Amino acid sequence: MELTRRDAVAALAAVGATGGVAVAARRSSDGDGRDDAEGTVGEGDPDGEGDAIPDEATVRAAMTAIATVVYPSEVDGVEEFVDGFLDGRLDGSARATELRAAVGDLDEAAHSWYDAPVAELSEADRDGLLREVGADTADENPDGTLAERVRYHVVNELLLALYASPTGGELVGLENPQGHPGGTESYRRGPR
Amino acid sequence: MSAGDANRDVDRSPVANANVCVVGAGPAGALVADRLAADHDVVVLDAGPRFDPADRLARQERAIRPSSDRPDVWDVGGERDAHANSGEWFYPLNHARVKGVGGSTLHWQGMVMRLHEDDFNSETERGVGPDWPIDYADLRPYYAEAEKELGVAGASDNPYAPPREEPHPMPAFEPSYSDSLFAEACEELGIDMHSVPNARNSEAYDDRSACVGYGTCQPVCPAGAKYDATVHVDRAEERGATVIDRAPVQRLEHDADRVTAAVYATPDGEEHRQTADAFVVACGGVETPRLLLLSESDRYPDGLANSSGTVGKFFMDHLFAGVGGTLDEPTRQNHVGFYTSACDQFYDEADESVGPFKLEFFNYAGPSPVEQALTGDDWGDDLLARLRDGYGTHVAMGGLVEQLPRADSYVGLDPDRTDDRGNPVPEIHWNVGDRALRTIERANEVQRAVLEALGAEIEWVAGPDATGPAYHHMGTTRMSADPDAGVVDADCRTHDLDNCWIASSSVFPTSGAMNPTLTIAALALRVADDVRERL
Numbered sequence: 207m208e209l210t211r212r213d214a215v216a217a218l219a220a221v222g223a224t225g226g227v228a229v230a231a232r233r234s235s236d237g238d239g240r241d242d243a244e245g246t247v248g249e250g251d252p253d254g255e256g257d258a259i260p261d262e263a264t265v266r267a268a269m270t271a272i273a274t275v276v277y278p279s280e281v282d283g284v285e286e287f288v289d290g291f292l293d294g295r296l297d298g299s300a301r302a303t304e305l306r307a308a309v310g311d312l313d314e315a316a317h318s319w320y321d322a323p324v325a326e327l328s329e330a331d332r333d334g335l336l337r338e339v340g341a342d343t344a345d346e347n348p349d350g351t352l353a354e355r356v357r358y359h360v361v362n363e364l365l366l367a368l369y370a371s372p373t374g375g376e377l378v379g380l381e382n383p384q385g386h387p388g389g390t391e392s393y394r395r396g397p398r
Numbered sequence: 399m400s401a402g403d404a405n406r407d408v409d410r411s412p413v414a415n416a417n418v419c420v421v422g423a424g425p426a427g428a429l430v431a432d433r434l435a436a437d438h439d440v441v442v443l444d445a446g447p448r449f450d451p452a453d454r455l456a457r458q459e460r461a462i463r464p465s466s467d468r469p470d471v472w473d474v475g476g477e478r479d480a481h482a483n484s485g486e487w488f489y490p491l492n493h494a495r496v497k498g499v500g501g502s503t504l505h506w507q508g509m510v511m512r513l514h515e516d517d518f519n520s521e522t523e524r525g526v527g528p529d530w531p532i533d534y535a536d537l538r539p540y541y542a543e544a545e546k547e548l549g550v551a552g553a554s555d556n557p558y559a560p561p562r563e564e565p566h567p568m569p570a571f572e573p574s575y576s577d578s579l580f581a582e583a584c585e586e587l588g589i590d591m592h593s594v595p596n597a598r599n600s601e602a603y604d605d606r607s608a609c610v611g612y613g614t615c616q617p618v619c620p621a622g623a624k625y626d627a628t629v630h631v632d633r634a635e636e637r638g639a640t641v642i643d644r645a646p647v648q649r650l651e652h653d654a655d656r657v658t659a660a661v662y663a664t665p666d667g668e669e670h671r672q673t674a675d676a677f678v679v680a681c682g683g684v685e686t687p688r689l690l691l692l693s694e695s696d697r698y699p700d701g702l703a704n705s706s707g708t709v710g711k712f713f714m715d716h717l718f719a720g721v722g723g724t725l726d727e728p729t730r731q732n733h734v735g736f737y738t739s740a741c742d743q744f745y746d747e748a749d750e751s752v753g754p755f756k757l758e759f760f761n762y763a764g765p766s767p768v769e770q771a772l773t774g775d776d777w778g779d780d781l782l783a784r785l786r787d788g789y790g791t792h793v794a795m796g797g798l799v800e801q802l803p804r805a806d807s808y809v810g811l812d813p814d815r816t817d818d819r820g821n822p823v824p825e826i827h828w829n830v831g832d833r834a835l836r837t838i839e840r841a842n843e844v845q846r847a848v849l850e851a852l853g854a855e856i857e858w859v860a861g862p863d864a865t866g867p868a869y870h871h872m873g874t875t876r877m878s879a880d881p882d883a884g885v886v887d888a889d890c891r892t893h894d895l896d897n898c899w900i901a902s903s904s905v906f907p908t909s910g911a912m913n914p915t916l917t918i919a920a921l922a923l924r925v926a927d928d929v930r931e932r933l
């Protein structure tokens with residue numbers, strides 16, 4: 207299935223450009239403590255890593271490289287889609303900076319373990335890298351550990367873009383997925 | 399940027415010579431303010447912030463992302479919203495409300511039914527609970543007005559609905575594909591399906607867009623197609639009302655028979671006094687009794703307006719009953735976030751031992767693929783296989799049942815814990831009683847029969863052991879003609895204080911099984927009329 211720039215625009219329409227409300231995982235602490243969760247807000251650089259914020263080209267290349275791993279093999283047009291999506295998301299907001307920092311840290315890990323940036327790794331190594339940093343089992347957290355931040359800003363960012371877009375939804379059989387303003391016809395239609 | 403920091407320079411000083419002070423900017427307070435603003439000086443105080451409409455997509459992302467809990471979507475929680483639970487039944491209060499301009503309708507689902515005629519006469523007709531001091535006929539014209547104000551899409555195809563004089567302001571949403579599957583099963587069983595009124599635009603209404611199918615109605619509609627009370631707050635302001643956000647009222651100052659001022663706090667740590675000729679308390683079913691209890695004085699040592707001793711008592715919510723499963727064919731769920739068909743056929747069979755209940759046919763059974771995609775340790779082809787496996791064949795029915803008012807179900811003050819301003823937090827002591835549990839069982843029976851007729855494999859049942867609240871807070875300042883038996887009279891004016899009204903489901907003597915907000919809106923419009931008449 208072909209992803210297009212229009213899908214990227216649709217994905218952005220679903221989740222918006224980043225700006226807006228702070229995304230820090232704000233946890234409610236209810237009266238009886240049952241809703242309490244760890245939710246420690248990092249001091250900007252929780253791991254002591256990520257000193258260097260990579261340039262935009264590096265971020266785009268790394269995100270596209272990761273997308274080819276986390277997206278199913280039957281989608282084409284990944285680069286164009288990711289590029290289009292990042293056009294909206296890399297908007298200079300604090301959150302975009304956090305995204306770039308997470309990619310920078312992942313790239314750093316790639317350099318130290320594989321001697322090459324993410325974008326130059328084989329698909330198997332990219333997959334291995336994500337698992338070695340722990341992004342497969344981590345719960346997403348925009349300002350948590352490296353694993354949690356990679357899960358939030360890289361893996362889930364890309365999965366959200368795909369599966370909130372009509373083409374991504376259609377892969378599952380749902381052409382108007384949650385988050386996509388796909389109108390009020392599709393819920394009435396039967397299976398095709 | 400958090401919503402609160404956006405308007406640090408806002409003037410939050412009191413309004414001189416105000417006629418009406420409304421406490422709370424949810425639908426109840428907003429409707430009262432809007433009605434009175436053109437002819438009176440109205441000031442509205444709300445505990446929470448004004449949320450920037452531009453942030454709604456980001457809030458939607460919070461709703462989808464697993465790192466945010468539901469209360470996070472509208473910044474609920476923390477010391478401001480601390481509370482205690484002491485009843486037999488746990489009550490997740492911060493999932494059940496929003497503080498800020500628009501109130502809990504920012505998060506709500508937007509289903510808006512009228513109560514049935516018998517709901518106003520429970521003791522007479524069903525042998526349990528008190529009768530209301532007003533009837534359906536008293537509220538009927540206000541229901542029609544409320545439907546226009548909120549913008550309700552509905553149809554007159556429901557033979558079990560109470561009588562109405564005119565069509566809904568917008569046509570009902572068409573039934574879903576899964577409704578058509580249910581229809582066959584229901585027909586076989588002699589069960590009637592009909593449309594359901596939605597406070598959601600089936601076409602453009604009142605300068606607001608038609609529904610565009612984001613599918614995240616609860617907890618946020620980025621399109622503004624779902625009604626929320628910012629509609630009436632904005633309009634009240636256009637008509638001259640002053641709305642002060644982040645201004646939690648700490649107590650109501652009073653003499654023997656009048657409220658004299660609402661004392662509110664502001665973010666800078668100051669306290670201010672808002673005086674007015676009339677006060678309308680519209681803080682929702684938990685904070686309304688809390689504010690009255692916090693306003694105790696030598697004259698009213700048990701809390702303001704509490705000569706009857708019923709402030710905070712008789713806390714009720716509706717309980718959820720549901721059954722879900724899968725078919726061996728596609729069911730096309732999760733395109734939109736609301737339901738389009740219901741069944742009120744069994745509602746008026748209610749008696750002493752089984753309460754009224756209503757049934758809903760879901761359009762959002764089973765997991766949402768995008769939410770599923772963000773959890774789990776797989777990606778790529780494995781993830782897609784899991785999503786395909788999880789999506790596609792789910793069906794479910796839900797329903798709400800009535801809970802009776804009970805002396806052992808109440809909202810009080812926790813003496814041991816205080817909020818961010820040093821006030822005792824609300825203590826929720828929730829008990830539901832056996833009749834509600836029997837009603838859930840009865841609803842499950844019907845739901846199970848429908849799913850079986852549909853050929854579904856049943857996978858879950860929300861029965862008496864797995865039920866939960868619908869987030870409708872009722873009963874805590876009940877209405878009664880007798881000053882010894884209730885907090886407000888039939889006009890929703892407190893028995894104790896001549897210039898104080900309560901606009902909230904807290905005045906409901908019994909709850910019925912219909913979502914409360916249309917009734918709250920109708921009562922609020924009626925309160926506005928009464929305030930105007932007496933000013």
Ligand SMILES: Cc1cc2nc3c(=O)[nH]c(=O)nc-3n(C[C@H](O)[C@H](O)[C@H](O)COP(=O)(O)OP(=O)(O)OC[C@H]3O[C@@H](n4cnc5c(N)ncnc54)[C@H](O)[C@@H]3O)c2cc1C
Nearest residue numbers: 422424425426445497498501502507508509647682913915
């Ligand atoms: C998830 C969810 C789904 C729902 N779905 C439905 C539905 O489908 N249909 C339906 O009918 N109802 C539904 N409801 C319930 C509905 O939202 C409420 O009935 C309705 O919002 C109540 O209106 P209100 O104005 O009385 O109170 P609220 O909307 O709760 O507003 C009260 C306001 O008062 C303010 N306040 C509180 N204390 C103070 C104080 N001391 N000083 C100043 N301000 C104060 C609060 O900040 C808040 O803004 C739902 C609720 C939730 C949470």
Ligand code: SF4
Nearest residue numbers: 609610612613615619
């Ligand atoms: S489906 Fe719900 S969230 Fe989406 S536009 Fe309609 S009302 Fe709003």
